[in-house]
Amino acid sequence: MSSFSRTIQTHLRSLEACNKFLKEENQAIFRVKVINSRNKEEIMLVNDGMKLLKEMLMSDGELHIEVTIEGIGLLIKKEYAIVEGECKMVDFKGWIGDERLEFEDLMTTLDDQLQMNIKLKKPGVIFPNLFIAL
DSSP states (O other), rough: OOOHHHHHHHHHHHHHHHHHOOOOGGGEEEEEEETTTTOEEEEEEEGGGGGTTOOOOOOOEEEEEEEEETTTTTTEEEEEETTEEEEEEEEEEETTTTTTEEEEHHHHHHHHHHHHOOOOOOOEEEEEEEEOOO
């Protein structure tokens, strides 16, 4: 498990890496929805809007993150339960085009797709657990 703030920061770093390394036609879109379990209030943000969540104190609720990379047909949906400020992933779904892939298969396929669509000057981490080296 990871704290709510750390989970948001991890995804912000992924967004920054995508903006830095992906070609313009393959930019990433991060859609984030936070649901507070106390009052069922929803906060929805896109891309840099996630920065507003870094300092937010969230005790209990849900965190939904959807990542799309244009041009390669990538869609990732993650769902976290937030309990006492800690995020625990409860669901992960990934697609490339119409094909749904499990996490390991998605990472392998994603590695191949990104190799063709990046402007990489030096090795780096684009997504958590995915190191790209050319």
